[in-house]
Amino acid sequence: MYASVIVQISSKNVDRLYTYKIPDHLKDKIQPGSRVFVSFGPRMIQGFVIEVSQHTDLDPSKIKEIQKVMDIEPVLTKELIELSKKLADYYVERHIKVIEAILPAALKMKSKSVLKLSNEASLEAVNQFKQFHNDKINVKNLTMDDLKLLIPFINSKDIYEEKEFEQHTKMKTRRGIESNYLDARPSSRAVKQIELLELVENKGPMTYESIEEEGYSIGIINALVDKGFCKKIDILVERDPFEGRVFYEDKKKVLTDEQARAFKAINQSIQNNTHETFLLHGITGSGKTEVYLQVIEEVLNRGENAIMMVPEIALTPQMVNRFKSRFGDDVAVMHSMLSHGERYDEWRKIREGRARISIGARSNVFAPFDNIGCIIIDEEHESTYKQNERPYYHAREVAKWRAEYFNCPLILGSATPSLESYARSEVNVYKRLELTKRPTNQTLPTPEIVSMSKEREAGNTSIISRNLDMKIRDRIEKDEQMILLLNRRGYANFLVCQNCGHVPMCPNCDISLTYHKSNASLMCHYCAYEEPMPHACGVCGEHDLSLRGTGTQKIEEVLRDTYNVDIVRMDIDTTRQKGAHEKLLKQFEEESVPILLGTQMIAKGLDFKNVTLVGVLNADTILNLPDYRANERTFQLLTQVSGRAGRGDIKGEVVYQTYNEDHYAIQLAKNNNYREFFLREMEFRKLARYSPYYFHILFTVSSENIEDVIKASSDVHKEIQNHVSKSSIIIGPSPSPIERIQNKYRFQIILKYKSEPELFDVLHKLDTKYSINYQKTKTALRIDVDPEYIM
Structure with a gap:
């Protein structure tokens, strides 16, 4: 038997499958998706088995054998292997880079060289080896003098070298005991020993910590071990990111008529095992999450699994709380702020079938379920679903492929859908479901627009307008809370x-x-x-x-000086540490801090009943960016943050401060008129020939030498021009909006196209060419398919 293996080397030169022979003793252990160690050139490296076959066209005598298999169960399912191929092809990426993105970093292997004593070693060799006080010697720890002493015995084969492999992050263990199940008991006078022995035999292996919690001392444990009634063992324990948290049961809600219609349509797709993409377009606070919860309940009742996506880590705590309260231990959490160990343990819970729902941000789309019943992407319009480093995948597109594979529904939820998604729902590629009311019939706040130009004319040079200042003071006096947004840290x-x-x-x-x-x-x-x-x-x-x-730091200072109140600030600077998002949101809610100040991470998904005022301190921040999505992002941000106000019993108020009060994105956000914004923006997109009327690819050439950048950009432009039809549009090459980053000059080319059958072959050739060229000139080519930004 033979295995086709992709080796873990991030180089375009070796981005292909290599054939290895499966030795007889590993034939029952190696499957597609297994991690293996293989000899590759002069070294041993990790690889992934992609295919297994009985025959090969190569000369069997020249094929190396697989040295070791690392897994009892493969880490990649058949579906994830197919997905990795598709991703690598579409996003013009090395196959191994995609596999690394799919799997948690903890699964990465490391190797070390050790010296061991041969069974036939001479007495002299044994005595020399014993001086190191171990049954094996780590070569890395040896000094030159140590090596001089050992080399004669290595040459005589008394001591031999061996490679040992271990995982980057190990499973966590704690010291414990288990019973030896003897037909005997300690002396009747040793009452505590008898009690503990019976406890261990009833419960099974127990850690020292759990035994001490039951009221038994270390001395009693040691007595049972010394007398042979129990033995010491290492017990596997899982790192729980929510250890110590209490989740109170959340009862299923009665759906409104609109929610019930949406649920019925999605449930029909679930029951019929058909793949459909649903756009759940619901105003902020319309109860989209309750629809998600009841859809997932149906999926679990069928013995299937569910993936729940959120765009920001900041949203994870509240969403996890809702899901844990409804589904308990069936929920696993996957996001980048978990430690390697926690992420690995959550991944194993999913892979081993001990968790049936996975919640998390972008990388959660790769949750290793082998029986998916639905995938849900909340706030589907968010740009954070697009990876901004290699591989440049978009989680929404990955979710589509996975949902198609499993014949299950994909639910895209948003109050402000991306133009691409809404346009597809207009032509029934997606099925649109509307939620136009809040379950409690609360009315949405109508934002007020404040012209900051007029404020300056009136002599107010503060960033806080007189109108907003009055409303802030009113909320402080009433012990109500507010959210203030400034999208600049x-x-x-x-x-x-x-x-x-x-x-x-x-x-x-x-x-x-x-x-x-x-x-x-x-x-x-x-x-x-x-x-x-x-x-x-x-x-x-x-x-x-x-x-x-x-920026947010200065505003925090201004607010403290002006109003003399506590403030919770949330931006990248205050949320770098693990658990910071949850800690800050908990502080805001439980301590009733008057003001939550932050960047766009506080604009969506948050649900605080006592927030009655939202203030947008500068509504123009995104509007002025040189990007064709600037209007759309402005409308989305303003609409989303407005929805944070008035979610309790008191009607909310919203203030937009702007220098562009007549801009249609701001005016239509004020009126919460998504439909009119969509129609206006689509006119612009059609005229300018942007998405969703065209697909885009952004090529960025970078180098420390400006001449190399200009030369390579011209070459890329010529190559594209020679292989696309006249209906496609090429813009550039031209300097990027930020021409130099990290000492590298940057030129870009934008390709707009509708259908180019040969295009992706050309992209892969360009990627190969510049991957090789990079070794010589350090000129790099970045190919971003379906870019979120063109800056």
Whole structure:
């Protein structure tokens, strides 16, 4: 038997299957999806078995054998293997990079060389080996003097070298005991020993911690072990990211008529085992989550599994709370803020069938279920579902492929769907289900638009308008809460010299440095370059320096000084540590902190009954970006954050502060008129020939040498032009909006196309060419299929 193996080397040169012979003693253990160790050139490396076959066209005498298999059960299912091939092809990626994205990092293997004593070793060799006080010696720990002593015995084969392999993250164990089940008991006087022995025999193996919790001391444990009634063992325990949390039971709700119609349509697809994509278009607070919960209940009743996607880690705590309260231990959680160990244990719960629902952000789409009954993507419009580093996959597209494979429904939920999804629902590619009312018949707040230009004319130079200031003071007086959104972190946007106009720039990127007051530094948000806040201008030497623009740090300071209240701030800077999102949201809710201030991570999905005011401090932040989706993202952000207000018994209020009060994205967000926005924006997209009328591919060429960038960009442009039809549109090459990042110049080309049958062959050839070329010139080509941003 032979195995086709993809080796774990991230190089285009070896991005193909290699044939290895399966030795007789491993024939029953190796299956497609198994991790194996193989000899590749002069080294031993990990690989993944993709196919197993009885025959090969190659010369069997020249085929190497697989050295070791790492798994009893394969880590990749048949479906995930097929998915990895499809992803690698569509997103122009190395196959092994896709497999690495699918699997948790904990499954990565590491090897070490050890020295062991041969069974026929001489007495002299035995004595020399014993000086190291171990049954094996790690070669890495040996000094040159140690090696000199051992080399004669290695040459004589008394001592031999062997490779040992272990997983990056091991399963967690704790010390415990189990009964030896002897037909005897301790002395009748040893009452506690008898009690503990009977407890262990009834419960099975127990950890020392659990025994101590039952009231038995270490001395009693040791007495049972010393007398032979029990033996010490290592007991496997799982890392629980929600250890110590209590989840109170959440009862099934009675659905409204609209919710019931949506549920019925989706349930019919579940019962008929048919694949359909549903767009659940529901206003904020319309009860989409309750529909999700009842759909998943139907799936579980059929013995199938469910994947629940959320766009931000910030949304995970509240969603997990809802699902754990309804489904208990059937829920596993997968997101990047878990430790390697926690993520691995959650992954194993899914793979072993001990969890039937997986909740998490983007990578959760790869949850290793082998019997999926539905996939749900909440806030499906969010750009965070697109991976911004290799492989550049979009979770929504991956979910479509998986749902098709399992013949199950895919549910895309949003109050502000992406134009692409809504356009597909217009032509019945997706089935649209509408939720137009909140279950409690609460009315949506009607936002007020405040012109900040007029505020300045009236003499108010603060970032807080007079209208918003009045409403903030009113909420503080009434002990109600509010959410304030500013989609820019840091303290100030940039520093400027009032004398000569110099603005400190990042030395690695063509972008100004942002001031962060917490550590008195200027920081680049692209490459993380950081330098101390200067006391004088670096050009003219004057001390007349001024901070311009406003970030969340500065607003927090202004709010504290103005209103003298506690504030919870949520942005990238305050949520870097594990568990920070949950901790901050819990503090806001349980301590009734008056103000939650943050970037766009607080704009969606959050449900706080006491929040009666939402203020958007600068509605123009995204609107001014050089990206064709800027209008759409502005409308979505404003509509989503408005929905955080008035979810309890008190009607909510919303204030948009803007310098573009007449822009249709802001006016239509005020009126919560998605339909009208869709029609207006589609006119622009059609005229400008952007998605959803065209597909896009973004090519970005980068190098430290500008001449190499220009030359390579021209070459890529020529190659594309020679292989696409005249109906396609090529824009560029031209400098990227931010021309230099991390000391690399960047040029880009945008391809707009409708149908190009040969295109992906050309993309793979370009990727191969520049992967090889990179070794010589360090000129890189990034190919982003279906980009979210063109910056």
